[in-house]
Amino acid sequence: MAVETLVFWIFAPISVASAILMVVQRNAVHAALFLIVNFFCIAVFYLLLDSPFLFVAQIVVYAGAIMVLFLFVIMLLGVDQQESLKERLVAQRPLAIIISAGVALEIFFAIRLADGLTKAPPKGFEAVNAGGNVKALAEVLFREYFLPFEVTSILLIIAAIASMVLTKRKFTNDKGGA
Amino acid sequence: MTPVGYFLVLSGILFSIGTVGVLVRRNALIMFMSIELQLNAVNLSLIAFSRQLGDLQGQVIAFFSMVVAAAEVVVGLAIIVAIFRRRRTADVDDADLLKW
Numbered sequence: 001m002a003v004e005t006l007v008f009w010i011f012a013p014i015s016v017a018s019a020i021l022m023v024v025q026r027n028a029v030h031a032a033l034f035l036i037v038n039f040f041c042i043a044v045f046y047l048l049l050d051s052p053f054l055f056v057a058q059i060v061v062y063a064g065a066i067m068v069l070f071l072f073v074i075m076l077l078g079v080d081q082q083e084s085l086k087e088r089l090v091a092q093r094p095l096a097i098i099i100s101a102g103v104a105l106e107i108f109f110a111i112r113l114a115d116g117l118t119k120a121p122p123k124g125f126e127a128v129n130a131g132g133n134v135k136a137l138a139e140v141l142f143r144e145y146f147l148p149f150e151v152t153s154i155l156l157i158i159a160a161i162a163s164m165v166l167t168k169r170k171f172t173n174d175k176g177g178a
Numbered sequence: 179m180t181p182v183g184y185f186l187v188l189s190g191i192l193f194s195i196g197t198v199g200v201l202v203r204r205n206a207l208i209m210f211m212s213i214e215l216q217l218n219a220v221n222l223s224l225i226a227f228s229r230q231l232g233d234l235q236g237q238v239i240a241f242f243s244m245v246v247a248a249a250e251v252v253v254g255l256a257i258i259v260a261i262f263r264r265r266r267t268a269d270v271d272d273a274d275l276l277k278w
Binding site: 002004005008012015016019020022023025028031032035038039042045046048049050051053054057058061062065066069070073074076077086088092093096097099100101103104107108111112119120121122123124125127128129136137140141144145148152155156158159160162163166167 | 179180181182183184185186187188190191192193194195196197198199201202203205207208210211212214215218221222225226228229230231232233234235237238240241242244245246247248249250251252253255256257258259260262268271
């Protein structure tokens with residue numbers, strides 16, 4: 001058995017198990033930690049798929065920045081938040097689980113129908129990735145996708161300003177003023 | 179070489195688990211984490227297709243989706259904090275002012 005296949009079969013169960021544990025976890029901090037495990041597993045899959053740049057980006061952006069932000073907010077809101085188990089809609093939980101399992105089965109059969117389980121080797125990815133994944137990705141990103149790349153910088157600035165405006169406390173004396 | 183279909187099936191399973199999380203949980207933070215799980219599952223399938231078809235555009239789209247997810251998390255968490263300040267709860271069932 002090839003090493004890559006072995007690594008896949010080690011990390012695939014870990015990623016599925018950590019995702020399930022994340023959903024059923026009562027404590028939000030534990031859920032966040034299981035989600036970090038899941039993000040690391042997905043990063044390993046990126047490495048298996050010959051994408052070292054996205055492997056690093058996944059760890060830095062998701063497992064690093066986004067999850068730290070999540071943990072900050074969990075601590076800010078207090079970890080002892082009780083979740084009400086009362087169902088507002090009739091049979092929402094069982095229905096949600098059944099329908100999601102149906103979606104998973106549908107995806108599986110769609111992939112099998114499209115011959116996605118084929119063992120055909122990837123077509124010409126080595127040639128595309130020549131000179132290193134980072135260099136090849138940079139050429140696509142800064143030639144064909146230069147304008148969208150610049151627009152994302154505007155998006156990030158807008159997001160930063162929006163979060164500051166939304167969480168700003170108002171230090172005014174009048175009680176009723178908005 | 180692991181067949182691309184394995185990654186696609188795994189991505190579908192992770193997406194479905196994320197869907198269950200969004201539909202079943204009532205804690206806004208855990209719902210939001212489930213959405214992140216769904217985004218990651220889709221990124222995984224994009225990168226699997228990118229390798230199988232020998233086209234780097236899939237990786238570029240996954241990169242952009244990471245950037246947009248980062249912006250989305252920042253704004254979403256700020257909204258959750260703002261709701262928490264007003265109502266002292268992170269439970270989505272308590273924000274039912276518009277419910278008929």
